[in-house]
Amino acid sequence: MGDELKTVKIGLLGFGVVGQGVWKNIEQNRSALETRLGVELNINKIVVRNLNRERLISVPETILTTNANEVLEDDSIDIICELIGGTDEALTYTEEALKRGKIVVSANKALICDHGESLFELARQHGGHYFYEASVAGGIPIIKTMREALIANRFSLIFGILNGTSNYILTRMEREGLSFEETLGDARKLGYVEADESLDLDGIDAAHKLVILNYLAHGIWVNLKDIICEGIRSISKEDIEIARQLGYKIKLIGVIARDFSHNSVSVRLHPALIAKTETLAEVNEVYNGVSVTGDVVGTTVLIGRGAGQDATSSSVISDIADAVSLLKGEASTGRHTSVDPKACPDEITLELSPPDRLEGRYYFRFHVKDEEGVLAEISNIFAKHHISFATVNQKELSDNSALIMVTTHKSSEVSVLAACEAVKQLGSFMADPVYLRIFNPEDYSA
Ligand code: HSE
Numbered sequence: 001m002g003d004e005l006k007t008v009k010i011g012l013l014g015f016g017v018v019g020q021g022v023w024k025n026i027e028q029n030r031s032a033l034e035t036r037l038g039v040e041l042n043i044n045k046i047v048v049r050n051l052n053r054e055r056l057i058s059v060p061e062t063i064l065t066t067n068a069n070e071v072l073e074d075d076s077i078d079i080i081c082e083l084i085g086g087t088d089e090a091l092t093y094t095e096e097a098l099k100r101g102k103i104v105v106s107a108n109k110a111l112i113c114d115h116g117e118s119l120f121e122l123a124r125q126h127g128g129h130y131f132y133e134a135s136v137a138g139g140i141p142i143i144k145t146m147r148e149a150l151i152a153n154r155f156s157l158i159f160g161i162l163n164g165t166s167n168y169i170l171t172r173m174e175r176e177g178l179s180f181e182e183t184l185g186d187a188r189k190l191g192y193v194e195a196d197e198s199l200d201l202d203g204i205d206a207a208h209k210l211v212i213l214n215y216l217a218h219g220i221w222v223n224l225k226d227i228i229c230e231g232i233r234s235i236s237k238e239d240i241e242i243a244r245q246l247g248y249k250i251k252l253i254g255v256i257a258r259d260f261s262h263n264s265v266s267v268r269l270h271p272a273l274i275a276k277t278e279t280l281a282e283v284n285e286v287y288n289g290v291s292v293t294g295d296v297v298g299t300t301v302l303i304g305r306g307a308g309q310d311a312t313s314s315s316v317i318s319d320i321a322d323a324v325s326l327l328k329g330e331a332s333t334g335r336h337t338s339v340d341p342k343a344c345p346d347e348i349t350l351e352l353s354p355p356d357r358l359e360g361r362y363y364f365r366f367h368v369k370d371e372e373g374v375l376a377e378i379s380n381i382f383a384k385h386h387i388s389f390a391t392v393n394q395k396e397l398s399d400n401s402a403l404i405m406v407t408t409h410k411s412s413e414v415s416v417l418a419a420c421e422a423v424k425q426l427g428s429f430m431a432d433p434v435y436l437r438i439f440n441p442e443d444y445s446a
Contacts, residue, residue, distance in 0.1 A: 007040040011071035013047045014084035020057040021313030037324045045071045079323045081105045098128040105319040107134035113208035117221045131319035136209040137288040139311025140304040153294025155217040157444040158256040160290035162206035164306040165192045166232045166252045171284040202231035207269040210254035219343030228268035228355045242405045248273035249281040266353040272439035358413040361438035367431040370402040374428045385419040387411045
């Protein structure tokens with residue numbers, strides 16, 4: 001196509017929140033965007049489920065269709081944006097497009113997490129391209145930053161807040177002393193919670209993004225079932241209050257910690273206490289943040305809107321711009337056009353660290369009968385498992401029960417799990433113990 005390219009044709013699969021955002025923001029900044037890119041952008045087909053649905057953005061009726069083949073089989077369409085979500089039709093359409101050697105732009109983290117390996121392989125085999133900036137952390141340009149700006153680095157530690165909804169809930173609990181249930185109600189009213197609430201509340205959405213970041217950083221795909229993936233449902237206002245008194249905030253974080261000496265990587269997603277002096281501890285409400293430590297650059301932190309129509313469409317449009325460069329032949333080779341962060345030689349044998357190999361400090365909450373000797377029994381069991389308490393707090397409740405909140409010195413996850421099992425057998429427990437990890441990035445410094 002080279003110099004002759006004047007107009008780039010785009011097909012959208014899906015016209016929900018993100019699709020409408022892409023249309024709206026291309027229209028809003030069309031002049032600047034087209035000047036920068038040197039081509040006209042023409043969204044000339046949009047695939048929808050229902051032609052008659054009321055939409056906030058109106059588009060010419062002639063470009064709407066319910067037939068995905070009108071996009072997939074149209075050779076004049078240069079770029080296909082898959083903005084349907086889910087892993088059913090989205091998978092079929094993406095496979096079909098990549099088999100045809102198309103450029104596909106996607107915001108679909110679940111699809112990439114579950115099928116990325118085969119989709120990138122398809123793209124490779126058929127000369128297609130798969131861009132995915134919007135799949136991780138909404139408007140934060142983390143994919144491009146890691147793939148291009150930080151290419152000089154190997155990454156010892158990446159950690160981040162990758163789910164806006166759970167961050168909103170934790171922020172409101174912390175600021176207003178509310179319970180999880182009270183705050184969840186508000187998050188639902190504001191439309192923040194995914195239709196499948198488990199994606200947000202059980203950490204799955206954030207874990208999808210983490211798996212993609214791990215692939216980008218270390219060239220290997222990990223399966224969600226092989227990593228710790230825990231959400232925020234068990235966090236209580238008492239946990240947040242004690243954490244605050246001890247100088248911590250509770251955040252849902254994803255961690256990718258590479259151990260270069262043993263050629264292993266630990267990938268996990270769970271709530272954690274982090275020191276309130278950490279930059280990410282101040283990432284609140286629906287914002288996301290990612291801290292990337294590279295051996296050359298040191299630590300870089302990116303913070304921004306992790307979800308929502310405009311932020312996500314900003315990333316989709318950035319991928320469209322990269323696709324335009326590719327089509328114009330400006331970027332026909334090189335990493336910034338590539339779909340595939342290939343594994344480095346040592347990553348061929350990179351081992352996923354087993355979940356129970358973790359070590360660190362822990363926080364526990366025990367709900368027990370408020371009777372003599374209970375604390376002694378607990379501390380005996382923990383001592384037998386070589387777990388030493390660092391702090392102890394107790395809150396009396398009105399029903400002759402008490403909450404005991406402790407933090408520990410450095411312990412192993414194996415010991416923690418065993419101690420939890422052992423204390424559950426005590427007759428004095430009103431509920432299973434709750435434990436949270438205390439995350440300190442300095443534990444991972446080289
Ligand atoms: N439910 C997601 C979030 C939307 O809250 O971050 C973006 O993936």
